[in-house]
Amino acid sequence: MSRPALASLTPPFRPGEVWLVGAGPGDPGLLTLHALNALQAADVIVYDALVDERVLKLARPEARLEYAGKRGGKPSPRQADITLRLIALAREGLRVLRLKGGDPFVFGRGGEEALALVRAHVPFRLVPGVTAGLGGLGAALIPATTRGTNQALVLATGHTADGGPADLDWAALARLGQPIVLYMAMKNLPHITAELMAGGMSADTPLAVVAAATTAEERVLETTLGRAVADAAAAGLGAPAIVAIGSIVRLRAKLRGLAAQIEAESGAVGGKR
Known part of the structure; x- marks a missing residue:
C-alpha cells in the first residue's frame, strides 16, 4: 500500500x-x-x-x-x-x-x-x-471462547508493580470454573498454581504456556496445573509468555489432530491421482 x-x-x-x-x-x-x-x-x-x-x-x-x-x-x-x-x-x-x-x-x-x-x-x-492474551492464544490454536467450553474468560496479571505475586483472590478465581489467561506469570507460576489448587481447582486442569507468541521463536507447552511448574522448567520456558488455564486448552490438540488427519487424507487422495 x-x-x-x-x-x-x-x-x-x-x-x-x-x-x-x-x-x-x-x-x-x-x-x-x-x-x-x-x-x-x-x-x-x-x-x-x-x-x-x-x-x-x-x-x-x-x-x-x-x-x-x-x-x-x-x-x-x-x-x-x-x-x-x-x-x-x-x-x-x-x-x-x-x-x-x-x-x-x-x-x-x-x-x-x-x-x-x-x-x-x-x-x-x-x-x-x-493483545497477546487473545491473539497469542489464537495463533497457538487455543480458542479464547467456544460455546461448548466457557461463558466467560478471565484476563489477569501474574505480578504486582514490584514483581511479587498478583494480589488476587485466587481461590475465588478457581471457583469460577472459567478459563484464566495470565500475563507476566512465569516468575510467580509456583505461587499461582499452588493458590489455585488450594482454592479447589483440580491439579489435572489443562494448562498451556505460549512463549514468544506469534514469532519464529514461539513454543507451546501443553501440560496440567499440577505439572506446569516442573514441565515449564524442564522445557526451559520463560518470559515473555502467556499462560492459559482451563478447558479451552484441550481444544488445541483436537484442532491439530483434525488438521493433520485432513492433510493426510488430502495427500492420500492426491497420491491416488
Missing part, C-alpha cells in the same frame, strides 16, 4: 501529539493500519522491550528510536521518567509514537500514560493493538 493510500485511511499524526500504539504480540502482520501509519509518520518512537525488531524496521528512516523497555528483575526506566520524556518530546513539536507490545490498555500502562498526558495538556491518540 502506498504512503498516500495508507494516510487516507487513518487520522493525521500532527506535530506535538503523542500516539499510544499497540504493536500486537509480535508478528508484524498483526499491526493495524493506524499503527503502520504512525510508524511511517513519527519523528520519534519510544518503544518497549517486547516490540519485535521487524516492527521497528517499518518506521521511516528519519525517525529516532528511544528504548524504554521494562523487564521484570532487570534494570528498567522508571514509569514516571518515561511519561515525562513523552511530554517533553511532544512539547518540542515532535510526532511522538509510544509503541507498546500487545495493547496499551491491557496490562500495558497505557492508561497511566494517557492520564499524565491529559494532565499536561498534551494531545494524544490511543491505537489499540492485538
Whole structure:
C-alpha cells in the first residue's frame, strides 16, 4: 500500500501529539493500519522491550528510536521518567509514537500514560493493538471462547508493580470454573498454581504456556496445573509468555489432530491421482 493510500485511511499524526500504539504480540502482520501509519509518520518512537525488531524496521528512516523497555528483575526506566520524556518530546513539536507490545490498555500502562498526558495538556491518540492474551492464544490454536467450553474468560496479571505475586483472590478465581489467561506469570507460576489448587481447582486442569507468541521463536507447552511448574522448567520456558488455564486448552490438540488427519487424507487422495 502506498504512503498516500495508507494516510487516507487513518487520522493525521500532527506535530506535538503523542500516539499510544499497540504493536500486537509480535508478528508484524498483526499491526493495524493506524499503527503502520504512525510508524511511517513519527519523528520519534519510544518503544518497549517486547516490540519485535521487524516492527521497528517499518518506521521511516528519519525517525529516532528511544528504548524504554521494562523487564521484570532487570534494570528498567522508571514509569514516571518515561511519561515525562513523552511530554517533553511532544512539547518540542515532535510526532511522538509510544509503541507498546500487545495493547496499551491491557496490562500495558497505557492508561497511566494517557492520564499524565491529559494532565499536561498534551494531545494524544490511543491505537489499540492485538493483545497477546487473545491473539497469542489464537495463533497457538487455543480458542479464547467456544460455546461448548466457557461463558466467560478471565484476563489477569501474574505480578504486582514490584514483581511479587498478583494480589488476587485466587481461590475465588478457581471457583469460577472459567478459563484464566495470565500475563507476566512465569516468575510467580509456583505461587499461582499452588493458590489455585488450594482454592479447589483440580491439579489435572489443562494448562498451556505460549512463549514468544506469534514469532519464529514461539513454543507451546501443553501440560496440567499440577505439572506446569516442573514441565515449564524442564522445557526451559520463560518470559515473555502467556499462560492459559482451563478447558479451552484441550481444544488445541483436537484442532491439530483434525488438521493433520485432513492433510493426510488430502495427500492420500492426491497420491491416488
